[in-house]
Amino acid sequence: MLNYTLRRLMAVIPTILILIVFCFFLMRLAPGGPFTSERPLPPAVMKNVLERYGLDEPLYVQLWTYLKNIILHFDFGPSFSQKDRTVNDLIAQGFPVTLTYGFFSALFVLALGVPLGVIAALRHNSFWDYVMTGLAIFSQIFPNFVLAPIMVLLFTLSWGLLPGGGWNGGQWPYVIMPAVALGTSYMASVARLTRGSLLETLSAGYIRTARAKGLPERTVLIRHALKPALLPVISYMGPVFVYMITGSVFIDIFFSTGGIGQNFIDAAYTRDYAVILGLAILYSVLTFALLLIVDLIYAWIDPKIRSGL
Amino acid sequence: MRAKKIMSSPEFAQAAAEEMINSRSFWADARIRFFKNKMAVISVTLLFGLVLFASFGQFFAQWSYEEIDWSVLGRVKEAGGPSLENGHYFGVDELGRDLYARVVQGSRVSLLVGFLAAIIAVCIGATMGAIAGYYGGRTDQIIVGALNITLSIPYIIFFVVWQAFFGRSLMQMILVMVIINWTAGLLIVRGQVQTLKNKEFVDAARMLGMSDAKIIFKHILPNMLWVIVIYMSISIPEMIMYESLVSFLGVGIQEPNTSWGALISEGAKTMTFGTLWQLLYPAAFFVIAQVSLYYIGDGLRDALDPKERS
Amino acid sequence: MTLLSVQDLSIRFRTPDGYVHAVNNVSFDIEEGEKLAVVGESGSGKSQIALAILGLLANNAEASGRILYKGQNLLDLPRREMNKIRAKEISIIFQDPMSSLNPYMTVERQLNEILELHEGLRGRAARSRVLEVMEAVQIPDAKNRLKSYPHEFSGGMRQRIVIAMALLCRPKLILADEPTTALDVTVQAQIMHLLEDIQKEYGSSIMLITHDLGVVAGFCNETLVLYGGRVMERAGTAAIFAAPAHPYTRGLMRAVPNIHDPSATLQSIPGQPPNQTRPLVHCPFAGRCGDSLEACFDILPELSPAPHQRACIRAVEELT
Ligand SMILES: Nc1ncnc2c1ncn2[C@@H]1O[C@H](COP(=O)(O)OP(=O)(O)O)[C@@H](O)[C@H]1O
Ligand SMILES: [Mg+2]
Numbered sequence: 001m002l003n004y005t006l007r008r009l010m011a012v013i014p015t016i017l018i019l020i021v022f023c024f025f026l027m028r029l030a031p032g033g034p035f036t037s038e039r040p041l042p043p044a045v046m047k048n049v050l051e052r053y054g055l056d057e058p059l060y061v062q063l064w065t066y067l068k069n070i071i072l073h074f075d076f077g078p079s080f081s082q083k084d085r086t087v088n089d090l091i092a093q094g095f096p097v098t099l100t101y102g103f104f105s106a107l108f109v110l111a112l113g114v115p116l117g118v119i120a121a122l123r124h125n126s127f128w129d130y131v132m133t134g135l136a137i138f139s140q141i142f143p144n145f146v147l148a149p150i151m152v153l154l155f156t157l158s159w160g161l162l163p164g165g166g167w168n169g170g171q172w173p174y175v176i177m178p179a180v181a182l183g184t185s186y187m188a189s190v191a192r193l194t195r196g197s198l199l200e201t202l203s204a205g206y207i208r209t210a211r212a213k214g215l216p217e218r219t220v221l222i223r224h225a226l227k228p229a230l231l232p233v234i235s236y237m238g239p240v241f242v243y244m245i246t247g248s249v250f251i252d253i254f255f256s257t258g259g260i261g262q263n264f265i266d267a268a269y270t271r272d273y274a275v276i277l278g279l280a281i282l283y284s285v286l287t288f289a290l291l292l293i294v295d296l297i298y299a300w301i302d303p304k305i306r307s308g309l
Numbered sequence: 310m311r312a313k314k315i316m317s318s319p320e321f322a323q324a325a326a327e328e329m330i331n332s333r334s335f336w337a338d339a340r341i342r343f344f345k346n347k348m349a350v351i352s353v354t355l356l357f358g359l360v361l362f363a364s365f366g367q368f369f370a371q372w373s374y375e376e377i378d379w380s381v382l383g384r385v386k387e388a389g390g391p392s393l394e395n396g397h398y399f400g401v402d403e404l405g406r407d408l409y410a411r412v413v414q415g416s417r418v419s420l421l422v423g424f425l426a427a428i429i430a431v432c433i434g435a436t437m438g439a440i441a442g443y444y445g446g447r448t449d450q451i452i453v454g455a456l457n458i459t460l461s462i463p464y465i466i467f468f469v470v471w472q473a474f475f476g477r478s479l480m481q482m483i484l485v486m487v488i489i490n491w492t493a494g495l496l497i498v499r500g501q502v503q504t505l506k507n508k509e510f511v512d513a514a515r516m517l518g519m520s521d522a523k524i525i526f527k528h529i530l531p532n533m534l535w536v537i538v539i540y541m542s543i544s545i546p547e548m549i550m551y552e553s554l555v556s557f558l559g560v561g562i563q564e565p566n567t568s569w570g571a572l573i574s575e576g577a578k579t580m581t582f583g584t585l586w587q588l589l590y591p592a593a594f595f596v597i598a599q600v601s602l603y604y605i606g607d608g609l610r611d612a613l614d615p616k617e618r619s
Numbered sequence: 620m621t622l623l624s625v626q627d628l629s630i631r632f633r634t635p636d637g638y639v640h641a642v643n644n645v646s647f648d649i650e651e652g653e654k655l656a657v658v659g660e661s662g663s664g665k666s667q668i669a670l671a672i673l674g675l676l677a678n679n680a681e682a683s684g685r686i687l688y689k690g691q692n693l694l695d696l697p698r699r700e701m702n703k704i705r706a707k708e709i710s711i712i713f714q715d716p717m718s719s720l721n722p723y724m725t726v727e728r729q730l731n732e733i734l735e736l737h738e739g740l741r742g743r744a745a746r747s748r749v750l751e752v753m754e755a756v757q758i759p760d761a762k763n764r765l766k767s768y769p770h771e772f773s774g775g776m777r778q779r780i781v782i783a784m785a786l787l788c789r790p791k792l793i794l795a796d797e798p799t800t801a802l803d804v805t806v807q808a809q810i811m812h813l814l815e816d817i818q819k820e821y822g823s824s825i826m827l828i829t830h831d832l833g834v835v836a837g838f839c840n841e842t843l844v845l846y847g848g849r850v851m852e853r854a855g856t857a858a859i860f861a862a863p864a865h866p867y868t869r870g871l872m873r874a875v876p877n878i879h880d881p882s883a884t885l886q887s888i889p890g891q892p893p894n895q896t897r898p899l900v901h902c903p904f905a906g907r908c909g910d911s912l913e914a915c916f917d918i919l920p921e922l923s924p925a926p927h928q929r930a931c932i933r934a935v936e937e938l939t
Contacts, residue, residue: 015458026474027474141595141596142596143550149588149592157581206718206720209713211675212711213706216698224721228723242461242462242463247465249466253558264466267473268473269560287463304768
């Protein structure tokens with residue numbers, strides 16, 4: 001297990017390095033830059049600016065400095081567009097916000113999706129199955145960027161129950177809507193997946209064996225069926241996390257939470273290389289970390305994989 | 310021995326391949342099953358309506374989608390609502406532009422991007438899947454590795470970075486979406502090909518000295534047509550959603566051109582001002598498209614997927 | 620002493636295309652210590668009878684008739700009461716050892732939970748009991764393999780574990796549903812020997828479901844022949860092999876390849892399995908029977924009285 005973890009980590013680090021190098025060159029080679037605007041700067045000023053950000057040096061030197069600073073000092077350099085701010089500042093400010101509602105959103109996805117799916121599977125072909133079909137369609141047609149405005153329309157503008165944006169230090173009324181809007185469609189997918197997977201598991205031979213042992217149905221479900229039924233759900237959480245990271249960019253913008261998504265899009269507008277690159281790296285590391293965690297949990301639960309590691 | 314001989318005869322190969330490819334009853338049965346599905350039929354009608362709307366809707370518009378109606382500008386809330394009298398059937402947007410014309414234009418862009426990106430992506434995915442499944446070994450490893458990397462990229466991040474540096478034309482957008490989604494249907498085609506490639510008619514074709522490319526494109530992929538169709542039906546709404554999300558974030562389609570996502574975004578920004586129609590019209594079109602594509606996909610799956618049948 | 624009495628058992632399944640009548644008015648008894656073989660081609664309803672005894676039928680099943688065990692009708696027993704009988708008094712060995720063990724649980728836990736449930740045994744007491752049974756089913760190095768998962772065992776070993784599970788509480792009746800079908804021929808023989816030894820030692824009754832007549836001949840003292848969910852013939856195994864008295868049984872015998880006579884060809888019974896979507900109104904075998912008369916398509920023959928029971932309107936002497 002430990003071996004496997006290390007091996008996976010060893011594979012992730014080069015991938016991220018390659019990604020950094022790739023993004024780095026992609027950005028430097030792209031036409032235009034942060035300091036090209038409609039009104040060109042006077043050459044002297046331009047030279048000054050380039051020097052200040054180290055952009056006058058050869059590319060490979062720039063890359064080397066960049067990498068060195070990240071690895072040795074965890075320093076992503078200064079922002080190009082926001083004076084006197086470093087990328088680290090922006091991340092330190094925005095990332096905890098994104099992480100907070102992201103965590104609650106994931107919690108919401110699992111804590112509601114799994115039980116819903118289980119109920120639907122146990123009450124197969126009943127009212128709950130309609131609920132499930134409804135949820136499936138709902139999640140298809142109300143992705144987070146349609147759901148969020150509708151939620152604001154209802155909960156803020158019509159009923160005045162929840163604030164329609166802002167963060168306010170992460171007080172819970174401010175966390176609810178971002179978390180729910182981000183998670184709802186994945187919650188529905190998780191519920192549907194749980195339902196299907198549990199139904200399949202319940203028809204497995206070993207469940208019949210468990211019943212033939214004389215175990216009460218609740219024990220059959222909890223002891224024998226739940227774990228295998230949840231395995232597909234766990235592996236689905238990998239892509240869900242990737243989607244949620246994506247979705248957080250939208251949530252940050254729509255709810256003005258002050259999360260990193262806002263910085264990311266702003267940086268894209270202003271071509272602030274340093275910020276884009278820094279955040280892209282952060283998003284990638286986060287993605288790989290979450291995928292790795294999902295894989296490890298899966299491997300840990302499934303004895304067939306565990307013993308093969 | 311006799312079996313071998315029959316199998317290697319050109320007639321056999323021809324017959325076997327034709328049977329699998331044209332298997333008339335398969336597609337005919339599927340069609341019957343599909344048209345028995347009421348929701349699917351309604352959805353096809355709706356979608357057809359949307360396509361007509363996107364194609365010919367502008368002939369009924371009183372304004373172009375870029376034109377500003379100065380007479381309502383500044384009092385959009387009072388005078389900009391949907392009305393038949395001034396020709397703004399869906400009202401006007403915040404800048405006084407005709408929302409009907411803009412929704413027509415937005416439908417065009419969204420449908421075009423969604424369909425093109427999905428079709429291209431699934432074709433690439435299916436071909437890659439067929440290659441991976443057919444050759445196996447190294448080739449397979451490389452393709453599956455690339456798939457895993459692609460799946461672990463948060464697509465918005467990629468999208469934003471790409472658009473930020475290569476501009477935001479429609480072509481670029483389709484290109485990025487294809488890059489993000491080139492894996493659609495790959496795994497299932499790969500799995501199917503792995504089983505198919507050992508079937509007699511492929512053996513026969515190989516014995517006849519057909520090239521690999523010819524076997525893949527003439528004998529294997531046609532048998533996978535149903536997978537491809539299903540995956541397209543799943544990918545189209547997904548692509549429409551990507552496009553809308555990106556446009557919503559303001560890094561997609563550029564003004565004055567527009568799309569459903571961009572329109573929904575504008576509507577959402579202004580809904581606090583009481584101009585709800587700006588949100589509801591585009592959202593309704595988006596929702597209708599997604600619902601009907603959902604049911605079409607569902608119907609196709611039921612009609613085509615052998616696992617779902619029986 | 621009669622241990623279990625199946626009376627007029629019918630099982631049908633609700634499906635989108637109407638009912639499937641899998642078992643039709645089947646009656647038979649199992650005596651204490653008896654080894655009863657239930658034979659018939661696949662789809663003849665053998666497994667459903669076994670499942671019905673333990674109340675394990677699928678959700679879409681409807682069973683009627685009676686299954687009497689110790690004076691109670693198992694078909695009416697509430698789940699709570701049925702749970703006390705399962706594994707403790709009547710246990711079952713399923714056909715496929717690959718799917719009948721939980722892949723996510725150690726073998727020890729899967730065995731232990733039976734003891735804990737029915738006998739309140741835990742810890743060391745449970746372990747020694749488990750080891751005892753695992754040794755009885757001849758699992759080598761059992762002690763060190765308790766913490767293993769099913770996928771770490773071969774098919775034959777897994778089936779031994781499944782058998783151990785069925786033996787754990789020394790049940791009165793063991794339902795063995797094709798216990799060797801999924802295994803290699805050599806392993807099949809070992810498992811059958813094992814079952815035989817254990818049956819002798821424990822004195823349990825066995826209902827052995829199989830379509831392998833060779834197994835029947837060597838192992839069971841009574842044989843019941845099923846076709847289309849209906850009993851065709853029932854008698855002592857020796858009597859049935861010496862003088863099969865039903866055209867279907869005769870067909871089955873002919874279908875067995877004879878190892879002593881290489882020139883004898885394997886004959887399969889021509890024709891389609893019976894249509895189960897309608898209730899039976901005539902002999903289900905009539906359509907495939909070489910000896911059928913017109914009357915066979917009108918009458919549903921009843922089982923003749925013991926000892927050699929048969930359900931055929933034609934006299935034994937007239938059969939080909
Ligand atoms: N859940 C079910 N729904 C419908 N039909 C079923 C179901 N389970 C079993 N059957 C039918 O019951 C018949 C008898 O099955 P079974 O007892 O398993 O046969 P076998 O003699 O091979 O063990 C089969 O024709 C099968 O199709
Ligand atoms: Mg069976």
